[in-house]
């Protein structure tokens with residue numbers, strides 16, 4: 526039962542005056558005893574279809590009248606150009622069949638008014654019915670934008686000879702600190718869900734030199750915020766023979782490439798969501814400034830924000846800092862005490878590490894974290910001991926330094942956060958089909 530024609534193509538004028546067959550779902554319907562209008566939707570758009578009882582006969586007419594919202598249909602008819610219809614076209618029905626009906630006792634629960642209140646009182650209801658909410662226009666557009674973001678990340682790295690590489694999800698130790706580790710019972714032992722691909726990527730760095738992935742990472746974030754998920758999609762890269770500035774340049778180029786790709790591929794979805802395309806063009810076309818952590822702290826203190834040197838910046842601070850940024854900014858040289866053990870201390874001043882976060886404007890904040898790795902055996906052992914971390918789970922990691930260590934580095938980009946920022950979403954859960962947070966693993 527192949528499908529040949531999509532509604533988007535009909536609305537683009539490819540079938541004017543022709544007899545065609547459409548397959549889709551009822552989006553809305555109304556009419557009288559003699560004429561019935563159905564707005565049919567598929568993954569590419571919507572089109573009004575009109576059935577006259579005299580033309581289609583009583584059986585088909587009654588079947589169409591009984592087809593409730595989200596019933597699936599096959600419709601055959603003639604495409605008419607009609608200025609007054611949505612998209613400029615209308616299908617005059619000659620015959621039709623209902624493929625999958627909807628039971629009148631349990632009509633499709635997602636109503637227009639629930640959707641208008643998506644971020645208000647109906648939030649939990651819509652999350653409970655996420656599997657159905659996905660079919661509504663807003664989610665469909667978000668998912669298409671998301672797909673282009675994934676495609677842009679793959680093309681960026683593949684066009685530059687990076688090898689895609691996979692690391693395990695079950696691991697024995699933390700990458701980003703113990704407080705957000707998910708513990709999993711593992712045949713009488715404890716395992717954890719990975720927070721990052723990084724340590725296993727470093728192990729393959731001498732083999733592949735330039736590598737990347739897009740994979741889920743897990744963080745046991747107890748608080749529910751606009752930018753945290755417990756399962757998020759993480760695009761990570763690692764390069765041999767490179768330091769903080771080379772890695773940062775890749776981060777900047779990647780985010781600009783993603784922005785450009787969205788303008789090329791998702792102009793209409795972004796406009797439908799009310800996103801200003803000039804903003805995205807600005808993010809694609811301009812360089813991203815670099816600023817040291819100390820300067821950011823001074824700026825925040827100057828704005829009257831209570832923040833102390835040595836703290837990692839949380840959302841409340843990044844929000845204030847980035848509100849007036851015109852483009853994303855890199856913050857570099859965080860204090861060593863604010864970052865995990867793998868960051869390389871700055872040889873010029875070991876109070877700091879050679880690292881960077883990329884902060885998105887408009888109050889969105891951190892989308893990338895990365896930097897240069899501690900790459901000699903002596904330094905990594907010092908850092909691990911300093912943090913009172915047991916060495917045992919990291920023996921494989923230390924071996925990377927014991928056998929021909931080289932300067933190297935990489936970053937991790939939160940794909941959901943980038944989708945949220947570029948689509949202008951209010952909340953990170955708007956851009957992922959089945960969001961996971963501390964209170965929700967269903968549906």
Ligand code: 4AD
Pocket residue numbers: 700701720721722723744746752753754755756757759761762891892893894895896935936937938939940941942
């Ligand atoms: O800054 P993070 O913790 O850095 C790392 O995991 C490094 N090991 C990456 C590397 O160098 N290979 O996480 C990287 C990015 C953050 O900047 C953020 O965009 C995203 O991952 N992220 C989250 N996104 C959604 N929900 C969460 N709970 C996230 N935690 C981190």
Ligand code: MG
Pocket residue numbers: 882891893894
């Ligand atoms: Mg970070």
